Each structure stands twice: as C-alpha cells, then as structure tokens.
Amino acid sequence: MTRFILRRLASALFTMVAASLIVFVLVEASPGNVARKTLGPFASDEQVQILYERLQLNDSLIVRYGRWLGIITGLRADPLQNPSLGLKFHDRRGDRYVGNFGFSTMMKIPVADVIWQRLANSAALAGLAFLVIVPLAIAIGILAGLNAGRPLDRAITTLSTVFASIPEFASAVLLMSLFAVWLGWLPGTSPLQAGGFWPIYSQFVLPVTVLTLYVTAYVARFVRASMIEVMATPYVRTLMSGVVVTEVVFAYPGLGRLLLETALFGDIALIEAATLIAVLIAVATQLAGDIGYMLLNPRIRFA
Amino acid sequence: MTGPATDTASAAARPSAQPQPGQAARRPRFRKLRRSKVLGIGIALIAFWVAVAILAPLIAPYGPNIQHTTALANPFPSSDHWFGADPLRRDIFSRIVWGARPVLLVAPAALFCANVVGIAIGMSAGFYGGWVDELCSRVIDVLLSFPKIVLYVVLIASLGPSALNIVVAVILVSSPGIGRLVRGLTIELKTRDFVTAARMRAESGFYIMLVEILPNARGPLIVDFCMRMGYTIIAIGVLGFLGLGLPPPNPDWGGMVREATPMLTVYPYMAIFPSLAIITLVMGFNLVADGLQDLDHGR
Numbered sequence: 149m150t151r152f153i154l155r156r157l158a159s160a161l162f163t164m165v166a167a168s169l170i171v172f173v174l175v176e177a178s179p180g181n182v183a184r185k186t187l188g189p190f191a192s193d194e195q196v197q198i199l200y201e202r203l204q205l206n207d208s209l210i211v212r213y214g215r216w217l218g219i220i221t222g223l224r225a226d227p228l229q230n231p232s233l234g235l236k237f238h239d240r241r242g243d244r245y246v247g248n249f250g251f252s253t254m255m256k257i258p259v260a261d262v263i264w265q266r267l268a269n270s271a272a273l274a275g276l277a278f279l280v281i282v283p284l285a286i287a288i289g290i291l292a293g294l295n296a297g298r299p300l301d302r303a304i305t306t307l308s309t310v311f312a313s314i315p316e317f318a319s320a321v322l323l324m325s326l327f328a329v330w331l332g333w334l335p336g337t338s339p340l341q342a343g344g345f346w347p348i349y350s351q352f353v354l355p356v357t358v359l360t361l362y363v364t365a366y367v368a369r370f371v372r373a374s375m376i377e378v379m380a381t382p383y384v385r386t387l388m389s390g391v392v393v394t395e396v397v398f399a400y401p402g403l404g405r406l407l408l409e410t411a412l413f414g415d416i417a418l419i420e421a422a423t424l425i426a427v428l429i430a431v432a433t434q435l436a437g438d439i440g441y442m443l444l445n446p447r448i449r450f451a
Numbered sequence: 452m453t454g455p456a457t458d459t460a461s462a463a464a465r466p467s468a469q470p471q472p473g474q475a476a477r478r479p480r481f482r483k484l485r486r487s488k489v490l491g492i493g494i495a496l497i498a499f500w501v502a503v504a505i506l507a508p509l510i511a512p513y514g515p516n517i518q519h520t521t522a523l524a525n526p527f528p529s530s531d532h533w534f535g536a537d538p539l540r541r542d543i544f545s546r547i548v549w550g551a552r553p554v555l556l557v558a559p560a561a562l563f564c565a566n567v568v569g570i571a572i573g574m575s576a577g578f579y580g581g582w583v584d585e586l587c588s589r590v591i592d593v594l595l596s597f598p599k600i601v602l603y604v605v606l607i608a609s610l611g612p613s614a615l616n617i618v619v620a621v622i623l624v625s626s627p628g629i630g631r632l633v634r635g636l637t638i639e640l641k642t643r644d645f646v647t648a649a650r651m652r653a654e655s656g657f658y659i660m661l662v663e664i665l666p667n668a669r670g671p672l673i674v675d676f677c678m679r680m681g682y683t684i685i686a687i688g689v690l691g692f693l694g695l696g697l698p699p700p701n702p703d704w705g706g707m708v709r710e711a712t713p714m715l716t717v718y719p720y721m722a723i724f725p726s727l728a729i730i731t732l733v734m735g736f737n738l739v740a741d742g743l744q745d746l747d748h749g750r
Contacts, residue, residue, distance in 0.1 A: 159592070166593040174609050306489075309741055313734035315685045317692040317708060318726035325719035336715065369678075369737070389600040393689055397712070407601065408693055411608030419605060426601045434596070 153439055160435045167427045172213050175416050185416050186228070188253055203227055220424075222246040249421035254413045259421045263403070267425060269340065270402035274391050276352055277359040281383065285364050304368075311365030316390050320358045320397040327354065338398040355394045363387050384433040388426060490742025496735030504551035513542045515549035515702040526718060534724045538710055543721065547728050550702035554732065557614050558683045561621035562676060568622055569629025570672075574660050576630065577637025587630065594627040603686060607695040614697060617690065621683055632675055636668040643667075670747055677740035681733045688729045704729050 176182050183200040184191070205212065218224035222245045228235060229243040237251050239258040249259035288304055295301045314322075328336035338351035363386045392404030399405070403422055410418035503510060513519070518540050519532070526536040534543035576587035594602075602624050610616040640646065641664065649659045690696045691705020699706065704725040711721030 162589070163593050163596050166589070167596055170593070170597075171605070174605055305741065309737045310734060313681060313685075313737050314730050315688050315692075315705075315726075315733070317689060317705070318730055321708060321712065321715065321719075321722045321726055324715055325723060329716050329719055385598050388598040392598075392600045392604070393692070396693060404600075408604055411604050412694060414608075419608070423597075423601055423605055426598050427596050430596050430598055 149442075152442060156435055156438050160431050163431050164428065167431075168217065168424055169213060171420055171423045171427075172216055173209065175419055176212065176216070177209065182416060185414050186251075186253055199233070202230075202233055219248055219250065220246075222248060226250060249424075250417035252410070252415050252418045254410055254415040254418065259417050262406070263418070263421050263425065266401060266403045266406045269400070270391055270395065270404060273352070273355055273359070273395070273400060273402060274387050277356045277363070277387060277391075278383070280356060280360045281364050281387075284360065285367060285383075288364070288368060308365040308368040311361050312369045314362070316358050316362050316393040317397055319361055320354070320394065323354055323357060324397075336398075338400045340401055351398075351400075355398045355400060358394050358397070359387065359390045362390050385430055388430065487742045487745060489738050489745065493735050493738030493740075493742055496731055497739065500551050500732045500735065501555060503548055504555045507548050507552060511542075511545035511548040513545040515546045516541060516700045517545075526721075528720060535718070535720050537707065537721055538714060538718075543707070543724055546702040546707060547704065547725055550704045550707065550725070550728070551732075553614065553697055553701060553703060554684055554687060557617055558621075558680060558687060561618040562625060562679055562683055564618060565622045565625035565679075566629055566672070566676065569626035570633050570665065572626065573630035573633025573635075574637050574664065577634040578641055578656060578660055578664070584634070587634070591627040591630050591634075594623065595631070599624050599686065600689065603690060604693065604695065607690060612690070612695045612698055617687060617696070621686070624686070625679055625683065629672075629675065629679075632671065633668065636671060637664055640664045640667055670743075674740050674743050674747070677736045677743065680736040681740070684729065684733050684736070 182205055183196045183203065187196055187199060200206070207215075215224060219226050225243040226239075226248055227233070228237050228251055229239060237258075239248075239251075239260070241248070241258070241260065245260075247260060249263065251257070252259050252262060255262055288308075292301045292304045311319075324336045327334045334353050335346035335351050336354070338355055340348060340351060342348055363383060366386050367383055388404075391402065392407065394400065395402040395405040396408055403425065406418065407422040407426070409415075410422065519536055519542060520540065521531070523540055526532075526540060528535040532542050532544065534547065537543050537546065572587050572591070576584040576591075603620050606620040606623060607616060610619065637660070641659075645667075646659060646663050649663050654663075687696065688705035688708075691703040691707075692709045694706075694709060696706045697703040707725035708722045711718065711725075715722055
C-alpha cells in the first residue's frame with residue numbers, strides 16, 4: 149500500500165515537472181520577448197538589450213528553465229530584484245522563498261501579492277458550486293438508476309444532453325437576461341464588493357447556478373458513456389474549466405479571470421503562476437482521488 | 452462515418468431488387484436507426500446548420516460586415532433585420548448565417564487532425580506496449596492534467612488568435628483523450644483471433660494496426676468524434692467569447708456574444724440569438740452521439 153502511494157506520488161511529481169516545462173516553453177520560448185514583456189512597451193530597445201544580457205537570456209532553453217524552477221522553489225534568488233538592475237522591483241518576502249513567481253508587469257507588484265487572494269476567491273466559488281453539484285449528481289444518478297429504461301431515466305438523459313450542449317457563457321447570458329435584466333431579482337455581476345446595492349451572498353447565486361448546470365450535465369453524460377469511473381476527478385477538472393468562463397462573464401475577481409487578463413496582456417510571470425497553480429490543483433485532486441479510491445476499494449489495494 | 456451512414460447508403464443504393472447477401476443482417480440495425488428519435492433530431496439539427504453554411508449567400512439577406520445606418524436608432528428585431536442589429540449595426544441574422552461557415556470548417560478539420568494524431572499515439576502505445584506505451588501514456592497524462600480551457604487560453608494567447616492556431620490548440624487539447632481511448636481499444640482488440648491470424652501471416656505491425664484493428668475500433672471512435680465535436684464547438688465559442696477567437700470582423704458566434712454582453716441590459720437579444728445558434732449546433736452532435744450509443748447498446 150505504501151508502495152502504491154509512493155508510486156502515485158512520484159508520477160504526480162513527474163507530471164508537475166513536465167507540465168511546468170510545457171508552460172515555460174509556451175510562455176518563454178522566445179528570449180527577446182521575455183525582456184521586452186518584463187520592461188513593458190515603453191522601454192527603449194537599448195534597455196531591453198541590457199536586461200536581455202543581465203538576465204543571461206542568451207542561454208539555452210533548458211538552462212533557463214532550470215533557473216526559473218530554482219527561483220520558484222526558493223533555491224535561487226530572483227535576479228529581477230537585484231538592485232544593480234535598477235528595476236526597483238521590491239518584494240517584502242525577500243528575493244528567495246518558495247512560490248516566488250516573480251513580478252507581474254501588468255500590476256507592478258509581486259505575483260505572490262495578488263495570486264493567493266484570487267485563488268481563495270475562486271476556491272470559494274468552486275467550493276460553493278461543489279456543495280450543490282455533488283448531492284444533485286448523486287440524487288440524479290440514483291433516480292436514473294432506479295428507473296433505468298423508464299421515461300424518467302430517459303428524461304434525465306435527454307435533459308443532461310440538453311444542458312451539456314449549453315456553453316457556460318450562453319447559460320450565463322440567458323440567466324442574466326432573465327433574472328438580472330428582466331426580473332431584477334439578482335445582480336448581473338459579482339465583483340464581491342460589499343456596501344453596494346446587492347449583498348455579497350446574492351452575487352454568488354447566478355455564477356454557482358451556471359457552474360452547476362454545466363458541470364452536472366457534462367459529468368452525467370460522461371458517466372453514461374462509461375468512459376470514466378464515477379470519481380471526483382472529472383468533476384474538478386470540468387469545474388475548473390467552467391470557473392474560468394464564469395468568472396469572466398460575471399466579472400468575478402478570481403484566478404480564472406486573472407489568467408485571461410494576464411494572457412491577453414502578455415504578463416508572463418502571472419500566466420505561468422496561474423497555469424501552474426491550476427495544473428497543481430488538477431494533479432493534487434487526481435492523486436487524492438486515486439488514493440481515496442484505493443482505500444475504499446480493496447480489489448485495487450491488493451492488486 | 453463508416454457505420455450507420457454506410458448502411459443507409461447501401462440500402463438506398465439497392466432498392467428492393469434481389470436480396471443481397473448481408474442485407475438481411477443489416478436490416479434490423481437500419482430500422483432501429485430510423486426509429487431512433489434522438490438520432491433523427493440530432494442529424495436534422497446538424498443537417499440544418501450544414502445547409503445554412505453551404506447556402507449562406509442565398510439565405511443571408513445582407514453581407515456579414517455591412518453596417519446599416521438605417522438601424523442606428525432602432526437596432527431591435529424588425530422586418531428589415533429579423534434578429535435585430537448588433538452594436539455596430541450589422542444584421543445579426545446575416546452574421547449568424549455566415550458565422551456557421553467558420554465553425555463548421557474549423558471544428559471538423561481540427562478534430563480530424565486531432566484524431567489522426569491521437570490514433571497514431573494511442574494505437575502504437577496499445578499495440579507495441581513496453582517503453583513505447585510508457586512514453587505515450589506519460590505524455591498523455593501530462594497533457595490531460597491541464598484543465599482544457601486553461602490550455603486553450605495559454606496556447607492561443609501565446610500563438611495569437613487565428614483559425615490555424617485554433618486548429619493547433621484543438622489538436623493539443625483533444626488528441627491526448629483520443630489517444631487514451633484508442634490505446635484501451637487496441638489493447639482489447641489485439642488479443643482477438645483476427646489479429647493473431649494476421650500475425651501468423653507475418654503481416655507488418657503497421658498493416659495490422661491500420662487494416663485489422665482500426666476498422667474494428669470505429670464504433671466507439673465515431674461516438675467519441677460526435678461528443679468531441681460538441682465540446683470543440685463549445686470551446687471555439689468560449690474562445691470567441693473570451694476574445695481569443697477568429698479575429699474581427701469575421702462573424703464568429705462566440706465573439707458576437709462577447710460584443711453584446713456589455714449591452715445586455717438594453718439589448719439582450721444581441722447575445723441571445725448567437726447563443727442559441729451555438730446551443731442548437733452542439734445539441735445536434737450531442738444527440739447523434741447519444742443515439743449512436745443507444746444503438747450500440749441495443750437500447
């Protein structure tokens with residue numbers, strides 16, 4: 149059993165390292181871009197050239213990847229904070245700590261200052277949705293199972309197909325038109341700012357509904373196609389994709405909207421941080437799911 | 452579409468005449484095919500949108516990018532503009548009609564490429580086993596660990612939004628899942644007698660995979676293709692909605708919803724009509740997937 153867990157841990161670690169390599173290659177493949185993006189559009193070509201040399205961006209991709217990994221894991225000092233560069237980048241945590249993703253060029257602050265608050269917001273949204281989705285999915289599954297082949301089962305199947313055909317942004321637009329514009333019962337945006345007309349809890353209703361509709365239907369279809377085991381993992385990964393879109397539609401201050409904004413802006417440090425955190429969550433749930441499944445299912449434990 | 456589509460075609464090509472061998476075996480399946488309401492509705496929805504895409508110049512009353520100053524004050528649906536006019540006062544009905552073309556070109560083309568890549572990876576992994584399997588499975592695991600939308604956003608943001616880059620992104624996002632499916636199917640099929648027979652004849656591995664295994668894996672692959680068409684059309688819509696779709700002014704359903712969302716309080720129809728277009732097309736593919744699955748399970 150310990151061997152099983154250790155093997156799973158090793159494979160999760162491998163996945164993380166490989167995924168981080170993919171992220172790094174995608175974002176930082178062209179070194180000239182890195183210096184330019186760090187300094188922003190108003191820096192002169194000479195300044196970009198100087199930073200290019202100081203950061204040794206001339207080195208091979210693999211060397212730069214190793215350095216980058218060293219900075220994130222706190223083994224190396226972040227060169228951007230070196231006073232001799234004159235960038236005035238300052239991090240109150242110092243230049244060497246675990247989870248040092250560097251500086252956001254879009255927000256002019258350390259990535260660590262913004263990312264964890266956003267992650268907490270996203271976790272709140274996803275957690276609330278999860279609390280609705282899981283009992284709902286179990287109830288639907290039991291209902292369909294007890295009535296297998298009868299009209300109720302077929303109605304559930306058809307409904308899940310219909311709802312799985314509605315992209316989150318489309319259901320968000322339809323629900324917003326109905327409940328926010330036409331009836332005026334709920335707020336159409338969820339900026340999570342207190343003191344406005346709408347209390348905070350009301351700002352969660354529409355986003356959670358949108359997520360619930362899509363994720364429940366999507367997973368119900370997959371389970372029916374029996375392509376995957378009935379486990380927590382598919383929920384989490386679908387939920388994470390859904391969270392990005394939902395946050396954008398409702399202007400919700402979460403990690404998903406941050407990822408989109410930084411991707412559109414070209415803020416390399418924040419893109420890397422947001423993507424890596426998303427993958428880490430996916431890998432961690434997969435690991436937890438595998439180990440939990442093993443503990444519950446003795447056939448796997450002794451296989 | 453090899454399975455049911457060929458059955459329909461062959462049955463139509465041989466009207467009544469003398470009974471052919473093999474026809475008797477095909478009959479019940481063909482009849483079931485016609486009886487399946489789910490499949491019928493799905494095919495009708497897809498056929499509708501394919502017809503709209505092909506006949507776009509005949510159906511659309513205006514060009515997709517013509518701005519109508521006559522609709523400046525009143526962009527609401529009217530006899531001139533059935534679905535109203537968008538924020539730039541372009542005819543929404545015409546844009547939806549023309550917008551069927553890019554979706555129905557990009558999604559199938561991208562998924563076809565993704566299938567070629569996925570089948571190549573999954574089949575060699577399942578057939579050869581050993582280190583090939585280990586390597587392919589690792590790559591698949593890593594790519595599947597990314598939440599799909601995150602991978603799409605990072606890819607398109609770094610490659611730039613264009614039809615070709617969307618195809619590349621769909622290949623990277625979809626082929627690992629296809630590979631995993633094909634790997635499983637191959638492992639199951641390679642123990643069958645016809646594969647053993649082919650090995651006895653000393654056929655090459657390439658021949659066995661392509662001629663013996665692939666045709667026998669077509670059932671699940673077709674269902675998977677239809678389901679993936681649905682998800683891919685949703686993904687293309689989402690990319691358009693996030694501002695990472697086809698560059699403007701090309702009519703793009705997701706992009707149309709994006710442009711209309713800030714004006715939802717006054718002109719909700721601007722966002723609702725293109726949303727309905729995406730929903731009906733996706734539903735078509737999802738219903739076909741459901742229907743084909745029911746046929747396979749004999750429900």
